[in-house]
Amino acid sequence: MRYALVADLHGRGDRLEPIARAAAGHGARLVLLGDYLDAKVSKRDAAVWRPAAELVDHDGPLWDLLAGRAAEGGLLLGNQEERIRDALADPGGPGAASLRPLLSAPARLRAGRALLVHGHEFDWFRVEGGVWAPKAAAPVDDEVTFYGHSHQPALIRLTTSPGVLTYEVLRAVEGVAVPVDGAHLVNVGPAKDGHWLLYDEEEGTVAFHGGAPVAGGRCRVRLPREGREGRDGRLVIIGGASPRAAARRLGVETLFVEHPARFAPHPLELESAGPEPAGPASAGPASAGPESAGPASAVLGERALLLDYERDRGLLGAMAAAHHRESPLAGALSMTEPGLLPAARLRDELGLPGASARTTGLLRDKRRMRALLDGRRGMAVAWAAGTGPADVERFAARHGYPCVVKPVDGAGSAAVTRVDGPAYAAEAARLAGPEFIVEEFLDGPEVSVESLSFGGEHVIVAVTGKGLTAGFVEISHVVPAPLPPGDLERVGDLVRTFLDLAGLQDGPAHTEVVLTAGGPRLVESHDRVGGDRINDLVRLAYGVDMVEAAVAWFAYGERRVTAPGEAARGAAVTFLTAPLSRGRGLVTAVDGVEEARAEARLVKVRVGPGDTVTAVRDSHDRLGYVLADGPTGPEALARSRALAARIEFTVKELPQDGEEPGSADGEEPGGAR
Structure with missing residues (x-):
């Protein structure tokens, strides 16, 4: 049996007629894999009942052809049809009789070793190279799954080795049959753009028509295991x-x-x-x-x-x-x-x-990360690449002040500068180095999202609240972040979507987000656990050691976190900074450390008398930290701040470059901030 598979027609009857003729020429049975209609309402608006005319444009010739396909079992429901069906107010009203057979199709069909579906029921992720693919727990031996939905013709081979599932995006030439021996995922492409696919069940081949599929890309995903048998674990x-x-x-x-x-x-x-x-x-x-x-x-x-x-x-x-x-x-x-x-x-x-390396490089290169989000509603941020002060000024002329300048691959808040006007552009560009990005200032509280991914499923383990200096250096963390449930849900959805876009399928991630008035916006992400004692805070609050969970997953396929949990208590860290009003100083005394240590979970002071310290410009300028816990996050944060305030650094300011010796102020005692 030969099948002419069509998906995502979206009401374009003019596109279907030539495909149907070509299918007949190949002696193939025409099967439409959903979204053959084009709903006039959004998913949200489909919750309100409406007459047929408000849901879909009537197209007699197309509907007659589709009805014939339905009678022969050649229609499968897509999300467009489900939306129309769920919102149709009166199945007996005008136009409803013609719609009824088009909305009663099954959701899936089996043809030999092939499974035919629309694909909207899948969870999706982005394979390296840009192809969207369904997440598969493990391939069914020798099964080929045909689908649409993502509007990308693609041929993906699934293979397994011990503990690993590999997605490989294959190349194919338009009109040339390709064997599909073994497990494959095949997106037939959008019929509204002229794409369709010929599947020869007996020969075990597929041929793309209307254009070649997207080519290239690979992704390897860790599979869960029942035990630790075998030679896994190195x-x-x-x-x-x-x-x-x-x-x-x-x-x-x-x-x-x-x-x-x-x-x-x-x-x-x-x-x-x-x-x-x-x-x-x-x-x-x-x-x-x-x-x-x-x-x-x-x-x-x-x-x-x-x-x-x-x-x-x-x-x-x-x-x-x-x-x-x-x-x-x-x-x-x-x-x-x-x-x-x-x-x-x-x-x-x-x-x-x-x-x-492609995914890790994308997370490290802030230009690539921002480009990935361009045009995505609720994710895009205005930005531009820069090499000098003129680029900062051009961006600000278009988007306004303040704006933010940062190195393309920086970490630890190093050289991240808020630019409030043209007078600051040159210094910001100098600090950021030869290549930087300038982006819109995101106004609102900042959090970081600590997640673990298991074979494409992203579990939000914790959300960390942050205290920042005016220069974006983190001076406190608290777990869990004191956010309302709605904000937590929106932040989690944003991060899961981003990790799918980036192609991160396994292991930890630390993603920074600002809650703006327009919704959460991504700052940056890393494929590791968060620094600054965040893993300790998560362990105290949730009982989850993210490093250990990552090692167990990669070594044994052992999943230690199955779903977001409830925090048993709160934990917080406050960082110690020098009480300097100018650039640098000499520590002459440190007091109160033992008093703080007696009540804190952990105290670390990195400097002593005789050490030179500076005003805080990045994370490396902090002098230590105080970690404490409490019944809730806010109580833990208040406790860590109070204990940090007991530690007092006495610092003598030193002359700045070009300043005469002796012109600096005298000793300036002060508590940690």
């Missing part, structure tokens, strides 16, 4: 103490890759703010969250590779490949900002699940 971990510690706790074999300057031969005592109180917290080694690797050490049963993983790309790939041949790897990951792209490249080279 990981490459690039930089950072926290994923190594998690791997050790879970019994995961690792190839640990670290920069030689950060490696130490002795075991590292990791600081932790565990989920249960254990008496007064003490300060551990310095750490700024996942971006700060700290010294590393060899551990029994662990292989260590010392090299500059950002520069020695070829050597890293060769060593990891040799390890993979000897002891097959289940995944590669990093929680450090410099290690994200090297880990993604390894995944691409070794065929491992997780974000591709």
Whole structure:
């Protein structure tokens, strides 16, 4: 049997007639995969009953042809037909009799080893290369699924290897039959633009007509597993103490890759703010969250590779490949900002699940991220690429002040500048470097969304409230963020949509969002857990260690978080800053640390008498932090702020560049802000 498959006609009868003639010439049965009608109402408006004339334009010849298809079982419902059916006020009113057979079709049809559907019932994600594909938990052996809905002709092959499902977008030439042996997803393309597909069931081939399909792209997704049998569980971990510690706790074999300057031969005592109180917290080694690797050490049963993983790309790939041949790897990951792209490249080279280098690069390059969101309602933000002050001024002339200038690949709020007028453009451009973006100022409270993705399903684990300086440096975090349920839902929907657009299907993400008067807007995102002790806050509030959950997923396919949970309590961190009114100063005394430490979960002070400090320009200028918990988020934040206020830095201001020695003010004591 041959089938001429048509989807997304949207009422264009003039497009269907030539397709029907061509199908007859091939001896093929014509089947329409939904959205053959074009609803005049939105999904939201379909909740109100209306007469047929308000729902769809009458087209006698097309409706007669469709009725014939329906009688022969050649129609499948799409979301357009469901919308019309649900809103049709009187099935017996004018035009309703002609519509009735067109709205009574089934939702799916089986033809041999093929499944025919419209596709609106699927969850979707964006495969590398731009193709939208249905999320599949695992392929059905040898089944071909034909669909439409996304208006993109595409041929996708599904293959499985131990623990991994791979989507591969194949190339095809218009009119040339392509074998579909094995599991495939096939989007037949929009008939309103002349696309249709010929499926030969006996030969097991498909041929695209009306244009070639979208070509190129691949995505590998981790599959869940029942247990830990087999040789799964080996990981490459690039930089950072926290994923190594998690791997050790879970019994995961690792190839640990670290920069030689950060490696130490002795075991590292990791600081932790565990989920249960254990008496007064003490300060551990310095750490700024996942971006700060700290010294590393060899551990029994662990292989260590010392090299500059950002520069020695070829050597890293060769060593990891040799390890993979000897002891097959289940995944590669990093929680450090410099290690994200090297880990993604390894995944691409070794065929491992997780974000591709394309996806990780998109998240790091703010130009690419903004371009991805251009034109998307509720997501787009005005922006422009820049290389000098004139670009800032041109943008402001078009969009107004204030605006924001930031490096294209920055982190930790470094060189992010609010520009309130033309006088500040030159300095902002200088700080941002040779390439930057300038974007509209997003006015409103900022939060970050901590998520874990499991084979394309994005679970929002927590939303973190932020306190910021005027220069966008974070000076406090609180979990859970004190937001009303409606805002939490909108923020979660925005982040899930963005992760699908970016092609992130597995592992953690840390996504920053501003709640503007027009709705939530994305600031940036990273395929790692959040820094600044956010994982500790999440663990205290929700009992979820996101680093450990990511390691368990990549190593074993073990899903440790199934749905958003309720916070058991609140947790917050307040960062310590120098009480400076000018550029830099000399610390002469630090008081109140032990008093704060006696009541806090964790206190860290990074400076002492004799150290030079600066006014806060980015995250590295902060002097430490105080972490506390409480019954709720606001109570935890108030507690951490109160304890931080007990720590007092006495700082003598130093002359700025070009200033005469001795002209600076004297010592200036002050509490942490």
